[in-house]
Amino acid sequence: MQGVSQARPAAALPLTFGAPARPRGLWRDIWRHLAHNPVALAGMGILAVLLLAAILAPVIAPYDPTAQILAQRNAPPSSEHIMGLDALGRDVFSRVLYGARISLFVGFFTVGSAALVGTLVGAVAAYAAGAIDNILMRLMDIMLAFPSLLLAIAVVAILGPGLTNALYAIAFVSIPVYARIVRASILSIKEQDYVLAARAVGVPSARILFRTILPNALTPLIVQATLGIASAILDAAALGFIGLGARMPTPEWGLMLAQHRNLVFTAPHTVFFPGLAIMLTVLAFNLLGDGLRDALDPRLRR
Amino acid sequence: MIRYIAQRLLMLIPVLLGISLVTFAMLRLIPGDPCRVMLGERATAEMCADFNRRMGLDEPIYVQYIRYLGNILRGDLGTSIKTGQPVVRELAERLPVTFELTIVATFLAVSFGITAGILAAVRHRSFIDLATMVVANIGVSMPVFWLGLVLMFVFAFKLKWLPPSGRSTVGVELEPLPAAWGISGPGPLVSLLEFLSGFRLLGALLTGNLRAFWDAAQHLILPSIALATIPMALIARMTRSSLLDVLGQDYVRTAYAKGLLRRAVLWRHSMKNALLPIVTTIGIEVGYLLGGAFLTETVFSLPGVGRLVVDRILARDYPVVQGAVLVIACLFVFINLMVDLTYAWIDPRIHYD
Numbered sequence: 001m002q003g004v005s006q007a008r009p010a011a012a013l014p015l016t017f018g019a020p021a022r023p024r025g026l027w028r029d030i031w032r033h034l035a036h037n038p039v040a041l042a043g044m045g046i047l048a049v050l051l052l053a054a055i056l057a058p059v060i061a062p063y064d065p066t067a068q069i070l071a072q073r074n075a076p077p078s079s080e081h082i083m084g085l086d087a088l089g090r091d092v093f094s095r096v097l098y099g100a101r102i103s104l105f106v107g108f109f110t111v112g113s114a115a116l117v118g119t120l121v122g123a124v125a126a127y128a129a130g131a132i133d134n135i136l137m138r139l140m141d142i143m144l145a146f147p148s149l150l151l152a153i154a155v156v157a158i159l160g161p162g163l164t165n166a167l168y169a170i171a172f173v174s175i176p177v178y179a180r181i182v183r184a185s186i187l188s189i190k191e192q193d194y195v196l197a198a199r200a201v202g203v204p205s206a207r208i209l210f211r212t213i214l215p216n217a218l219t220p221l222i223v224q225a226t227l228g229i230a231s232a233i234l235d236a237a238a239l240g241f242i243g244l245g246a247r248m249p250t251p252e253w254g255l256m257l258a259q260h261r262n263l264v265f266t267a268p269h270t271v272f273f274p275g276l277a278i279m280l281t282v283l284a285f286n287l288l289g290d291g292l293r294d295a296l297d298p299r300l301r302r
Numbered sequence: 303m304i305r306y307i308a309q310r311l312l313m314l315i316p317v318l319l320g321i322s323l324v325t326f327a328m329l330r331l332i333p334g335d336p337c338r339v340m341l342g343e344r345a346t347a348e349m350c351a352d353f354n355r356r357m358g359l360d361e362p363i364y365v366q367y368i369r370y371l372g373n374i375l376r377g378d379l380g381t382s383i384k385t386g387q388p389v390v391r392e393l394a395e396r397l398p399v400t401f402e403l404t405i406v407a408t409f410l411a412v413s414f415g416i417t418a419g420i421l422a423a424v425r426h427r428s429f430i431d432l433a434t435m436v437v438a439n440i441g442v443s444m445p446v447f448w449l450g451l452v453l454m455f456v457f458a459f460k461l462k463w464l465p466p467s468g469r470s471t472v473g474v475e476l477e478p479l480p481a482a483w484g485i486s487g488p489g490p491l492v493s494l495l496e497f498l499s500g501f502r503l504l505g506a507l508l509t510g511n512l513r514a515f516w517d518a519a520q521h522l523i524l525p526s527i528a529l530a531t532i533p534m535a536l537i538a539r540m541t542r543s544s545l546l547d548v549l550g551q552d553y554v555r556t557a558y559a560k561g562l563l564r565r566a567v568l569w570r571h572s573m574k575n576a577l578l579p580i581v582t583t584i585g586i587e588v589g590y591l592l593g594g595a596f597l598t599e600t601v602f603s604l605p606g607v608g609r610l611v612v613d614r615i616l617a618r619d620y621p622v623v624q625g626a627v628l629v630i631a632c633l634f635v636f637i638n639l640m641v642d643l644t645y646a647w648i649d650p651r652i653h654y655d
Contacts, residue, residue: 149593275448
């Protein structure tokens with residue numbers, strides 16, 4: 001996404017209509033709106049803390065996330081172990097911290113790859129039109145005909161359980177959403193005067209697509225991607241929880257919940273904290289996504 | 303309207319074919335030899351040859367697909383590798399559990415979601431509005447499985463108001479419908495009644511067994527609240543924003559200016575116009591509910607399709623997984639059809655193009 005905000009290399013392109021007039025406008029605009037939106041700011045705040053926790057996990061974590069203190073299994077929160085110990089005597093706080101790495105990676109990786117493939121599919125469909133458009137979009141329709149979690153489960157059934165396969169599955173089922181958004185935006189932008197002008201002066205199609213059309217189709221994509229990260233994290237945790245995602249001893253939040261769900265009455269802290277972590281992470285992306293939508297969609301501004 | 307319905311039905315055909323292609327492909331896309339994957343590494347060449355013949359895997363791929371389609375149309379989804387039972391029977395035993403949960407949760411999500419949304423919109427910028435939106439934002443981000451465990455901890459363990467898991471208390475018997483009504487023998491009617499008996503609420507009600515009804519209802523409360531939370535939150539948000547849009551329109555002001563009652567303006571002029579996006583949200587959320595039911599079943603130890611699918615994926619019992627995915631996807635398509643038709647019914651201007 002950074003590529004868009006960079007100024008175009010003016011020297012290399014003496015006369016093109018290839019870039020929008022104000023290449024930096026979008027990001028500054030977004031920031032101006034977000035700065036006045038307390039809800040979005042709260043989301044960004046939580047997110048900043050989570051990112052720091054994920055990056056600095058090895059520094060902050062008081063214990064090794066897989067080290068066991070067998071004598072103190074299921075010990076409740078104390079001053080030494082602020083979130084207590086789990087069923088195998090591992091420090092819950094350290095595991096939750098390391099779990100942030102996994103969940104954030106899951107979110108960024110799945111949405112990043114799904115958005116990339118989806119953009120390609122949508123762009124090709126919109127540009128090629130006709131039969132190719134029809135085939136691609138009908139394929140997307142078929143994927144959307146499944147409830148997303150069910151399709152992800154089906155993909156995991158084919159690939160086999162595991163965190164990596166769960167990632168592929170979630171990325172795969174998110175493709176159609178992005179393909180549709182990009183296709184719709186391109187179709188509406190394609191006929192705009194500035195695109196027609198670029199075509200008239202002989203700018204190559206590929207350059208028009210990447211330099212003119214895609215940057216303008218980006219706003220709905222950003223909003224969807226932010227909200228998409230939230231649901232990707234939720235889905236990955238869900239797959240981990242039902243036993244089709246991460247495997248032991250990975251400190252994945254959904255798996256942590258699954259391993260301790262039978263202890264919810266006797267050692268509630270083992271279940272409470274990983275779930276709270278999932279909720280806060282998802283909440284942060286949802287708040288930020290809603291804030292971005294308000295900032296980017298002029299129709300919703302009020 | 304009839305034209306619209308016909309066109310919409312016609313559009314179903316490619317989608318349903320697509321779904322069947324996906325479930326058909328599932329078995330063929332497994333990395334490695336499906337026989338070895340399902341029967342285990344020690345399967346002999348003869349066992350595999352026999353297996354491939356039984357599953358029809360020894361024929362050209364298009365013959366396999368046509369046969370697969372033909373079988374589906376005859377209601378034959380194959381045989382479970384693990385239990386040797388017809389897949390249809392395994393699903394028929396489990397589907398009512400999932401459906402019952404989904405239906406009750408949908409009802410909760412829609413009724414409470416719309417009510418909260420209307421309250422928030424009518425009392426815009428009030429405390430109710432703020433509270434609804436804060437709860438809705440948190441609700442949207444709540445993992446079903448965690449919320450389920452938290453509810454269990456609070457209401458079953460701490461307060462002891464409700465049972466923690468399962469479908470019924472040991473000792474509370476519920477006679478299946480065919481037995482209760484003295485209908486016996488094989489036949490479609492008995493099969494249907496047996497299927498319906500799987501819906502414990504319905505079965506208890508039809509046999510007048512109030513004790514079993516109350517017991518089943520108590521067991522359903524926590525799972526359905528857990529499952530309903532996210533859709534409820536989304537429906538509340540959508541209702542609020544959609545209604546706020548409409549309430550700001552000129553014709554609403556005109557209606558008030560004419561001296562119409564607040565109630566009349568709200569229900570007859572505003573809600574009707576605000577309904578379309580709400581119905582869309584509900585349609586999308588039913589798909590979510592079906593997926594979420596899979597998770598809720600795990601949390602509350604309910605013997606539904608979700609649990610079945612996950613167990614059989616781990617046991618590599620593909621025919622059951624394929625069958626379940628096919629049935630749930632078809633159901634989802636059917637629900638989307640209903641949503642589209644509701645659309646056309648609410649707004650007569652909508653037509654297919």
